[in-house]
Amino acid sequence: xxxxxxxxxxxxxxxxxxxxxxxxxxxxxxxxxxxxxxxxxxxxxxxxxxxxxxxxxxxxxxxxxxxxxxxxxxxxxxxxxxxxxxxxxxxxxxxxxxxxxxxxxxxxxxxxxxxxxxxxxxxxxxxxxxxxxxxxxxxxxxxxxxxxxxxxxxxxxxxxxxxxxxxxxxxxxxxxxxxxxxxxxxxxxxxxxxxxxxxxxxxxxxxxxxxxxxxxxxxxxxxxxxxxxxxxxxxxxxxxxxxxxxxxxxxxxxxxxxxxxx
Amino acid sequence: xxxxxxxxxxxxxxxxxxxxxxxxxxxxxxxxxxxxxxxxxxxxxxxxxxxxxxxxxxxxxxxxxxxxxxxxxxxxxxxxxxxxxxxxxxxxxxxxxxxxxxxxxxxxxxxxxxxxxxxxxxxxxxxxxxxxxxxxxxxxxxxxxxxxxxxxxxxxxxxxxxxxxxxxxxxxxxxxxxxxxxxxxxxxxxxxxxxxxxxxxxxxxxxxxxxxxxxxxxxxxxxxxxxxxxxxxxxxxxxxxxxxxxxxxxxxxxxxxxxxxxxxxxxxxxxxxxxxxxxxxxxxxxxxxxxxxxxxxxxxxxxxxxxxxx
Numbered sequence: 001x002x003x004x005x006x007x008x009x010x011x012x013x014x015x016x017x018x019x020x021x022x023x024x025x026x027x028x029x030x031x032x033x034x035x036x037x038x039x040x041x042x043x044x045x046x047x048x049x050x051x052x053x054x055x056x057x058x059x060x061x062x063x064x065x066x067x068x069x070x071x072x073x074x075x076x077x078x079x080x081x082x083x084x085x086x087x088x089x090x091x092x093x094x095x096x097x098x099x100x101x102x103x104x105x106x107x108x109x110x111x112x113x114x115x116x117x118x119x120x121x122x123x124x125x126x127x128x129x130x131x132x133x134x135x136x137x138x139x140x141x142x143x144x145x146x147x148x149x150x151x152x153x154x155x156x157x158x159x160x161x162x163x164x165x166x167x168x169x170x171x172x173x174x175x176x177x178x179x180x181x182x183x184x185x186x187x188x189x190x191x192x193x194x195x196x197x198x199x200x201x202x203x204x205x206x207x208x209x210x211x212x213x214x215x216x217x218x219x220x221x222x223x224x225x226x227x228x229x230x231x232x233x234x235x236x237x238x239x240x241x242x243x244x245x246x247x248x249x250x251x252x253x254x255x256x257x258x259x260x261x262x
Numbered sequence: 263x264x265x266x267x268x269x270x271x272x273x274x275x276x277x278x279x280x281x282x283x284x285x286x287x288x289x290x291x292x293x294x295x296x297x298x299x300x301x302x303x304x305x306x307x308x309x310x311x312x313x314x315x316x317x318x319x320x321x322x323x324x325x326x327x328x329x330x331x332x333x334x335x336x337x338x339x340x341x342x343x344x345x346x347x348x349x350x351x352x353x354x355x356x357x358x359x360x361x362x363x364x365x366x367x368x369x370x371x372x373x374x375x376x377x378x379x380x381x382x383x384x385x386x387x388x389x390x391x392x393x394x395x396x397x398x399x400x401x402x403x404x405x406x407x408x409x410x411x412x413x414x415x416x417x418x419x420x421x422x423x424x425x426x427x428x429x430x431x432x433x434x435x436x437x438x439x440x441x442x443x444x445x446x447x448x449x450x451x452x453x454x455x456x457x458x459x460x461x462x463x464x465x466x467x468x469x470x471x472x473x474x475x476x477x478x479x480x481x482x483x484x485x486x487x488x489x490x491x492x493x494x495x496x497x498x499x500x501x502x503x504x505x506x507x508x509x510x511x512x513x514x515x516x517x518x519x520x521x522x523x524x525x526x527x528x529x530x531x532x533x534x535x536x537x538x539x540x541x542x543x544x545x546x547x548x549x550x551x552x553x554x555x556x557x558x559x560x561x562x563x564x565x566x567x568x569x570x571x572x
Binding site: 007010011013014015018022025026085086089090091093094095096097098099100101102104105256257258260261262 | 311314315316317318333334336337338339340342344346348349350351352354355362363364366367368369370371372375411415
């Protein structure tokens with residue numbers, strides 16, 4: 001049966017603006033700011049206790065820290081509360097009883113939340129970069145831009161991919177936070193950081209592949225995780241992360257059609 | 263040939279695990295105002311959610327405007343407005359922003375959405391509170407915002423789930439007036455409530471649910487007639503109730519008498535109108551101080567009907 005042709009774009013735009021406003025207003029931004037502050041604190045501590053080549057610490061600590069810690073937690077803190085609020089409290093009933101397909105408001109929510117996450121992702125890469133750059137003898141602008149800009153790019157790709165995972169989990173499960181911890185931290189950071197065949201299935205490995213190419217940084221956070229001996233290239237990483245994100249968007253679309261709104 | 267029903271349900275059932283929400287409901291609703299009556303837990307909200315595709319039936323089906331209700335059948339919502347029984351939850355949004363957001367989900371541009379939001383706020387008498395945040399509103403005002411969002415696209419079918427809960431008398435009256443006006447324009451309104459007199463104020467056409475099943479359907483006066491044939495209880499207070507009791511027993515107007523713990527006299531009768539006439543005559547002496555007809559309440563009507571169908 002044909003569906004009435006209600007424009008979808010206003011719906012996506014409106015939900016995007018709503019999610020963006022919600023994540024950046026009031027206390028909504030605090031969790032993300034707290035996560036973004038951690039690399040900066042690590043940089044401050046590193047400057048206080050280390051004197052030689054402070055900017056070298058950016059590659060050794062800040063890049064892996066952002067990929068292991070900042071991306072998964074920031075994705076969770078950005079995507080899951082708003083989805084939980086809408087689904088668990090029944091507020092979604094107001095949203096889905098409109099003449100637009102259910103995927104449209106979800107796409108808007110993802111878009112707005114992702115855009116709201118970007119400033120804090122940039123902060124988590126930029127502030128430590130500035131602190132470490134200005135505390136040493138000075139570094140080449142090109143290297144600084146490559147490291148910091150590269151990390152911002154990796155975080156953006158990572159935030160998009162992990163955000164897609166969180167979108168699906170928030171729509172699919174009432175226990176999305178537990179699933180997110182399992183998937184993003186367990187399957188993402190831990191499995192992706194340990195040697196073995198399973199590592200190739202983890203999105204984390206491909207983010208490290210991008211970091212290797214874009215920031216010239218290996219997973220050298222020694223003592224916790226084994227460095228990747230043969231990191232994937234940019235094309236392979238972007239393909240895997242892109243297709244993975246699409247797969248989770250598709251799963252979110254299926255889940256939103258199946259889930260009861262109580 | 264009569265017009266097809268706006269809502270058509272056959273064998274509609276929904277269980278929540280072991281708990282039955284709605285069971286085997288066959289129902290047709292035609293244009294006009296229909297009161298959906300039932301005590302809490304009777305299945306009113308479940309039926310509303312099934313009609314809006316928020317939940318899926320375990321068995322059977324529901325059709326609205328001839329279209330099977332499914333989660334992806336979103337075109338129905340161009341013709342249907344729904345005010346859920348749950349609270350709004352968009353706590354930090356201003357009323358106008360909340361409504362404009364929902365108007366945009368209906369396809370409006372940003373400017374159109376604000377204009378439409380103001381229009382419905384005016385309809386529910388809240389235009390002067392357009393910039394008030396939802397969390398700063400009283401329960402009654404929040405209820406009116408909920409009704410307003412259901413009116414956004416001037417729908418042909420309005421589903422209102424307990425819209426009068428928490429409203430002050432003036433808001434109640436204006437909301438009921440709005441429902442009446444809406445219906446007068448040939449629209450269909452399904453008004454769910456657990457309060458009989460709220461529904462009676464706007465319609466005589468009711469659907470009664472009890473434990474997820476259709477208990478009665480039709481005109482309220484017909485249902486009342488059915489109720490009137492059942493024993494009813496009248497509780498009176500006053501002086502010298504024992505002599506009252508003796509007189510009433512002698513006249514065969516009551517089938518049972520009980521003194522309550524508060525010292526009142528409970529009279530069971532199958533002849534309510536003659537009994538009330540007699541009590542009025544006795545009361546002229548000034549000995550009768552109070553009178554309550556217990557089954558005026560919806561729960562009692564349901565108890566009586568359940569007894570009838572058992």
